[in-house]
Amino acid sequence: MPRLSSFPAFHRVEGRKVLIVGSGPAAAAKTRLLGETSARIVVVSGTPGAELLADVERLDASLLVEAFNPGHLEGAALAFAATEDEAEDRRIAAAARTAGVPVNVVDRPELCDFITPAIVNRAPLAVAIGTEGAAPVLARHVRAKIEALLAPDLGRLAGLAEGLRGTVARLLPAGEARRRFWARMFDGPVAARALSGDIAGARSAAMRMMAEEPDASGFVWLVGAGPGATDLLTLRAQRVLQEADVIVYDALVPEEVVAMGRRDAERISVGKRKGRHEVPQAEISAILVREGKAGRRVVRLKSGDPLIFGRAGEEMAALADAGVPYEVVPGVTAAFAAAASARAPLTLRGIASSLVFATGHDADGRTLPDWAGLALQGATVAVYMGRSVAAAVADRLIEAGLSAETPVAAVENAAQADERVFFGDLSELSMLAARPDVDGPVLILIGRALAQARPAAADALSPKARRTTEAA
Structure with a gap:
């Protein structure tokens, strides 16, 4: 997660002196900004412009028509250097630091002790938007959007x-x-x-x-966190994350999604990954029951959708048996995210009228999986957790009669920044597991509808095919 170089905070200025030094539009703008507070505004200006004079009068600020000297900083809570002259602003900033007064230098973030954000004022509610001085115009654009969202009253x-x-x-x-x-x-x-x-x-x-009698009942939400991108999280999921006292999350849920919960919420990692289950499923269910019966609001965060290979059925059964109320909040499942990334239709009129969600684990033996028959009938198949058994999946389907030229897409880390899309046919799928450059979660799509895919960028499943394409 990116880290801020500045810590956002609100500085109390009620009844306190705030010094502004300058004469032109920049000083006038800072005067107007401070005019939204109950600070005691003192403006020092050798030659105040008409705009500044009008703002000083309107806001009942104090105006000292004289050159700046360090004595002006005495008793100030904050200072603003807004002369629009670099050398003079540097001199004011140095004097402020000597006096121990935090200073802001207009358009000079490297000289600032603090940055003034764009402010949405619904006093006593305030929303501050900052970019650490990197893009103040962007902060103003965001402010405009928030202004439209929040009721004036x-x-x-x-x-x-x-x-x-x-x-x-x-x-x-x-x-x-x-x-x-x-x-x-x-x-x-x-x-x-x-x-x-x-x-x-x-x-x-x-x-x-x-x-009324306080509501002390517990509740559990089984929440789909989607494939990883924070902007694919549903609005309901965002809301319940803010209500949760406890967040129980899987290893595949990105830190950025977990961080969307309340800061004071307890976080419990149950870290389930293929081949490395840090917490057994029975213990996860027991945690949900324990916290719910203790009267806490619990969000169980699962990658993708909780009802698709998320073992939500076992958790729902445990909660129901214990009398703990719960709700399922659906998420974008990996198959949909992968298909969107590949720009591939999952159903297509006249070609594929059904869709199968399958796990590759049941193709590891010699027995043909139950879903293979549907693939032979034209269904598009989405194989979850399939990279390690890609060869077995391909072999079983080809042996059963599915054409070796059936289109295949494999998407690694679907909908995330490091996503990769691979295309090929069923005969090349076996090469996926042997590729050392593919180590993230992979979802495999198989079916004739994938011939209509129009990916923005994709690699070949076969490294050999990729080299041939690059050479061409």
Whole structure:
């Protein structure tokens, strides 16, 4: 996961002096920005421009028409160097550091102690968007999108919450009861009333909610994390990740997806991979039951979709037997992600009217798998976890009568940054397991519909074929 070079934080400035040094548009812009706070704004300008004068007057800021000197920094919580003269801004920044005052230098991120973000103001709610000085215009574009998402009166709801904090602290025990109360308040009738302007009605509804018996029941969500790309996670999955007290996740679930949960949620890795099962399935089910019966909200994160080779059936049975309520949140399964990456139809009118999800493990013996008959009848087959048994899959199907020229696609790390797409025919599939350059999870697609694939980029299944293509 990428790491930030700056730690985002909110600096308290209410009633405190904030110094702005400059005369032109940059100083005026910083004055307007600080005008959205309750800071005591002091502007130092030798020759203030008309724009700056108008903003100072409108915002009731203090203006000192004189050249900057280090004494201006006395008592300042923050300082802004906005003279638009590099040498002068450097001098101001050096003086600020000597005085121990954090300084921001306009358009000079390398000289800044802090970066001013683009701000969405729904006071007391604020959303800050920053790029660590790398792309401020991008931050403004993101701000515009967030402005459109958030109701203009959302601050009313935040203000109501602020007024209720003391009452909540007296009436509800610390911890889970309070967290669940706030979650209900911000996503229910209380929020609806506050946003409509009925603050008194919202407060009354919140007080009634506090008087109710606290909801201490546990719940488990079996969540499909998709094939790996965070933007393929469903909106419901994102929501329940924010509600979870505990996140139980598999090794194939990317760290970026796990990180979308609450920061204070407990994380339990059950690290299942082919051939290396760190936690037995029975123990995973026991963890879900234990945490659910303890009254905790649990997200069980599985790669792809939990109902397709995700052993969700065993976990659902364990939860049902223990009386723990649960819900399944579907995800994008690897077969769909692989087909999308290969730009290959899984069904095609007149050619393939059925689709089979299969695991390659049952093709490891001499017995023809049950799904092979459907492949012979024209179905497209998606073989999960099939790289190590690719040769066996190909041999069984060819022996059963499927043409050796049947199109095949293999997708490694589908929908992830290091994804690779391979194309060939059934006779070349056996070469996949022997390729040392393929070591990630692979999904294999087999069927005549794949002849219609139009991948943006692909390798040949056979390294020999690839060399021939490159030479050509």
